[in-house]
Amino acid sequence: MSRLRAEGLTLGYDAEPIVRDLDVTILDGKVTAIVGANACGKSTLLRGLARLLRPRQGSVLLDEKAMAGLSTLEVAKVLGLLPQSPLAPDGITVADLVSRGRYPHQGWFRTWNDRDHDAVARALDATGTADLVDRPLRQLSGGQRQRVWIAMALAQDTDLLLLDEPTTYLDINHQVELLRLLRTLNAQAGKTIVAVLHDINLASRYCDHIIAMADGAIVAEGAPSEVITAELVAKVFGLSCVIVPDPIAGTPIIVPAD
Amino acid sequence: MTATATRTSAATAAALRAARRHRAVRAFAATTGLTAAVAALFVLTMMVGSFRLTAQEVVTSVLHLADVPSVDFVVRGLRLPTALSALTVGLALGASGTVFQQLLRNPLASPDFVGITSGASLAAVSGIVLFQVGGLAVCLLALGGAVTAALVMYLLAWRDGVSGYRFILIGIGVAVFFEGLTGYMLIKAELFEARQAMHWLTGSVGQASDQELKLLGGALVVLLPLAVILSRKLRVLELGDDTARALGSRVELTRAALLATAVLLVALAVAVAGPIVFVALVAGPIANRLLGPATGGIVAAALVGALLLLSADLVAVHLLPTALPTGVVTGAVGAPYLLWLLATTNRKGAGG
């Protein structure tokens, strides 16, 4: 049984659908990476799973209930999403931003209580951003900023967390740091995590499960060591390569062939 | 290890609590200060003039604590309507402006700029020029014009949802269209009507009738609390449509509700006082400067709006050699303050 899955999902913005008749199951308690070339529909799929995009056909099921029929607040208590380029108002402080993640847990008049407080503090601690609470977001480095955004999504306190290209614009050190953070969240809080990632080597190293997409369809999925093959890379990215094992973890690494 | 974690967590909780407390204290102090300033100015505008009164006389008369016919005539009959008009119009403009700016994520997106005020102006000027109406009829026409303009903009901007950027662009297009027609009306009008129209277009708080004030006052009682309640949803909408939706906000519905509230506020204000520029534009940024960045306090912005209009009225009527419509002076009163705020951007770099 899986908490989040899609059946016959077709998604698109204009006339042409981008994702066609797709079935996918997100494994509970795992870290899943969605990989693929630019414009293969991976971000679209993520947006569809997070009900930011209404399905043309098919449905997304959350706890076996069609998400389209659930109230947005109900969904937001179970499933969080960090968009690719979130906006922040000018001058907002870290404390303020992370606190806004508590929105789905607050009512019309009930504004703030100890549970909110604890959730925000935990999110700050988990992401190592506790020292930044008074700082304006704008003054932070790219890596710090991304961790603050993740803290906001964590403050939402959901079992499932979807992230759209969280490592973009980060240097290698911060990319690794961020993926380790996702692993920790998965291990300690048991969160199910789905992230759209660009770097297959990092995805193989830090994720349990990989979904490879091309042209709006899933071409392969499974554990990194099973999925990442030279044929797949050729098919998905059009790159001829050799796969070697990671000297530390033994996970597959792509090395360009020529 | 666990102990460390708990200790860190406690420290974090404390830091977070301190940050929130600091913010709350600052918001409270700023709002209280603004309220006091507005109250003081409200009384002051009724004290000065050719017939000078003490604060005590004004307050007793306004609150009907004692009846002194000569004082009551000056206060209740002459000065209170203007003061009330400045207060209510200022509150409405301030609140509306800041909602627009936050909703559309653009500091220039005040209702003056995106076509709502120009819709009111076109309707009012048409009424004055074509049908020679005045008083309440002009007020209602302006109200209708503003609301219609907003509806037209919303419908034109709708395409599978309303993006802020598209709304702004449509808004300027609509504004230019209405302004062109208004200009045409003014050219074609007889001199007498043209002058009347020009006067209305300058904006003044001195001409509101009792009915108009009751209308605006009643609306404020409903709309201002509504705006404050909705502002919590605005905090989430500010993070972008995707994040807001992920956090469980019904984006289009919330945006429509906020827009409707802000449009009604500005429409009523313009209907009562004419298009007084600048107040809606600067009230929000000034309030944010006082409260701290990105706080978006609607009450504070409303109070700043009232403060601006009350002082503008004071200057326009009493400090200048000839009495001028309020709309002439709002800029002169507000601009230096805004400039000072800009120049003293706080050194932490948290300005904006």
Add this chain to the structure above:
Amino acid sequence: MSTPTVRARRALALGPGLAVLGVILALVAFLSITLGSRDIGLSDVLRALAGLDGSSIEHTVTVEMRVPRTLLGVLVGAALGVAGTVLQGVTRNPLADTGIMGVNSGAAAFVVLAITVLGVRGVNVYIWFAFAGAILATLLVYVIASLGREGATPVKLALAGAAVTAGMGSLTTGIVMTNVDALNELRFWQVGSLAGRYAPILSGVAPFLIAGLIASLACGRALNGLALGEDTARGLGQRVGLTRAAAFAVVAVLAGAATAACGPIVFVGLIVPHLARFICGPDYRWILPYSMLLAPIVLLLADVVGRVVAAPGELQVGVVLGVLGAPVFVGIVRYGRLSEA
């Protein structure tokens, strides 16, 4: 991602497009010379332009009124379009307009002051005051916005512009409401029109406009950098402060001279940049020349329509721009795909 091939393909399409616009502008300019409230036959126009028959009224109208008016329309239109483009680029705000940067209000305030304090009369004289006022106001906006730690950020520019505009506007209205003479003169200037602007005004402002237009073409690359945000621009090795200052100087000269000559003309500077972006995409090296040609086409067309529709009188160009131009613009926003830049 603009790979070399994409860029080359775009240049292939946009280059000829520029030439087409040039031809359209020439046609519109010719239209502007031949059409007007006084009915002058095509042959008479051509004879007048060729310098034959120098004594006739047709000759006088054509050479002394319509030709300067058309030339001024071309220059002023181009100046406003380019000034708007540069300003929107520098402030990264699609609402930025020369009006909001204090140009119009500064010019108006100085016209009024010149009339009341110095007793100046006549458009020919006070365009120089208008010019000075416009430049001064823009400068003031820039200096105020530059105060504080972070320099002239887009938000501070917008707010400083609004403040200066409001302050200057109050000064102007204040004087005008107490001085009927000034009101009368200002009303004439403030109409925003190409009418009644003849050779002396044209020769007065033309050098500034031409210099500003040439300088603006050098801004394209810098604006492209700024469009990515200050940090990125800095990362690309750009000196952001210097770029902003230079761009502002160009805007001040262009918009100041244009406004001085023709009064405040709205819409062109605000909306032409969006049209240009709609055609060219986000590259300012293309947007700038497109704005430079599109804006005078729009302005002259509106002017011609105003003359034809209301003959024997004429409709101000501002009215025509609003009533005809705005719906077209709204249509483009609604059905086109405008890039958010």
